[in-house]
Structures are given as structure tokens and as C-alpha cells.
Amino acid sequence: MVVDVSVLPVVAAVVVFAFAAMWSAVGVLGLSGRLPRNRWLGVRADETMRSDEAFTVANRVAGPGLLGAAGILILSGIVTLGVGGYWSIVFAVVGLIAAMFVVGLVSAYGVRAASAVPADDEAGCSCCSSHDDAAPAAAESATAGDEAAHAADCGTSRCGACTLRGICSNESAQA
Incomplete structure (x- = not known):
């Protein structure tokens, strides 16, 4: 051809x-x-x-x-x-x-x-704090059960899942 x-x-x-x-x-x-x-x-x-x-x-x-x-x-x-x-x-x-x-x-x-x-959704995070420096008491008042429930969203073992918020969508995209 x-x-x-x-x-x-x-x-x-x-x-x-x-x-x-x-x-x-x-x-x-x-x-x-x-x-x-x-x-x-x-x-x-x-x-x-x-x-x-x-x-x-x-x-x-x-x-x-x-x-x-x-x-x-x-x-x-x-x-x-x-x-x-x-x-x-x-x-x-x-x-x-x-x-x-x-x-x-x-x-x-x-x-x-x-x-x-x-x-x-950055106005307030339901994990451990409200992302407000003036509210450290809110971070201390979170119970262990609340931390575990929110941390489970991103597969972490402790609170801090709010800082890993973007990772959840990337992990599922890589799989």
C-alpha cells in the first residue's frame, strides 16, 4: 500500500x-x-x-x-x-x-x-481541631473514639487525618 x-x-x-x-x-x-x-x-x-x-x-x-x-x-x-x-x-x-x-x-x-x-471545608476540620489557633481546647476535648472514627477515613491509626485529606483520593487512584 x-x-x-x-x-x-x-x-x-x-x-x-x-x-x-x-x-x-x-x-x-x-x-x-x-x-x-x-x-x-x-x-x-x-x-x-x-x-x-x-x-x-x-x-x-x-x-x-x-x-x-x-x-x-x-x-x-x-x-x-x-x-x-x-x-x-x-x-x-x-x-x-x-x-x-x-x-x-x-x-x-x-x-x-x-x-x-x-x-x-477548610473553615473547620472535624478531626482534632478547628484549624483555629485560638481554640486549643477543642483539640484537647476530642475523645479517642472521635479521633479513631475520623482517622479511619484516611486509614491512619490516630488523629491527624485532616492533614492527610488529599492522600485519600490519590491512594485510590494509584491502586
């Missing part, structure tokens, strides 16, 4: 332009704050998925980078169409790798920004 070389640039460019369109849409929606929290598009990590506000902040931070990655892909697609032949695949792949690097980098910045947003 012989592959028509004139079709390669078109196929490679369509793939590149499809990713550019997707990252452009996500970048614009993220910048405007209109990207709803979902499982498919946007910056998705434990820190960003814990609240709508954290998801919005992460995607606003990552939005300009996503638009930059889309720009890289658009240029790559144009060059891919202009070059032709087997080199078109090289330019398309290089453009995709560069864009994915940018997306990964700005996503990390988004996750870092989202981790600074207080979670909805």
Missing part, C-alpha cells in the same frame, strides 16, 4: 488545527471565568477540582498560556501545509510537543494558584 504524500500535510494540519481550536476555546473560557468545572477540559488536578473558585482561578492563570499554545499550533499548521511531504509530519509533531510543553507549564502555574485558594 502506497501512501499519497500529498495527503500527509493536510491530515497533519487538521490534527494540529483541531488541538489549536480546542486550546483556544479553553483559554478564552478560562480567561473569562466562564469555563465550568468539569472532568474533560481545563486544568484538572486535586487542587483545582476541590471547588468552583479554585477551578476558575487555575484556568484564569493558565488561559494566556493556552492561547499561546494555540498560537504555536496555528503557526505549526501553516508551516505544515507549506512544507509538504514527510517533513510536514516533523513540523506538526514538533509544534504539538512545544504546545504540550507550554500547556503543562501553565497548568502547573494554575495548580499552584488553585492551591492558594482556601477549600470550602
Whole structure:
């Protein structure tokens, strides 16, 4: 079977332009704050998925980078169409790798920004304390039974499960 070389640039460019369109849409929606929290598009990590506000902040931070990655892909697609032949695949792949690097980098910045947003449940932890320095008596008043019940949520043997809250979802994902 012989592959028509004139079709390669078109196929490679369509793939590149499809990713550019997707990252452009996500970048614009993220910048405007209109990207709803979902499982498919946007910056998705434990820190960003814990609240709508954290998801919005992460995607606003990552939005300009996503638009930059889309720009890289658009240029790559144009060059891919202009070059032709087997080199078109090289330019398309290089453009995709560069864009994915940018997306990964700005996503990390988004996750870092989202981790600074207080979670909805950080107002008070039912483990040993209320996370309030002014309430050390609350920590002393927790009974051993309460500690064991709350610690069992994360599989720990003593209270402190509140500090391990994020580990529970990661352990089940690794299994």
C-alpha cells in the first residue's frame, strides 16, 4: 500500500488545527471565568477540582498560556501545509510537543494558584481541631473514639487525618 504524500500535510494540519481550536476555546473560557468545572477540559488536578473558585482561578492563570499554545499550533499548521511531504509530519509533531510543553507549564502555574485558594471545608476540620489557633481546647476535648472514627477515613491509626485529606483520593487512584 502506497501512501499519497500529498495527503500527509493536510491530515497533519487538521490534527494540529483541531488541538489549536480546542486550546483556544479553553483559554478564552478560562480567561473569562466562564469555563465550568468539569472532568474533560481545563486544568484538572486535586487542587483545582476541590471547588468552583479554585477551578476558575487555575484556568484564569493558565488561559494566556493556552492561547499561546494555540498560537504555536496555528503557526505549526501553516508551516505544515507549506512544507509538504514527510517533513510536514516533523513540523506538526514538533509544534504539538512545544504546545504540550507550554500547556503543562501553565497548568502547573494554575495548580499552584488553585492551591492558594482556601477549600470550602477548610473553615473547620472535624478531626482534632478547628484549624483555629485560638481554640486549643477543642483539640484537647476530642475523645479517642472521635479521633479513631475520623482517622479511619484516611486509614491512619490516630488523629491527624485532616492533614492527610488529599492522600485519600490519590491512594485510590494509584491502586
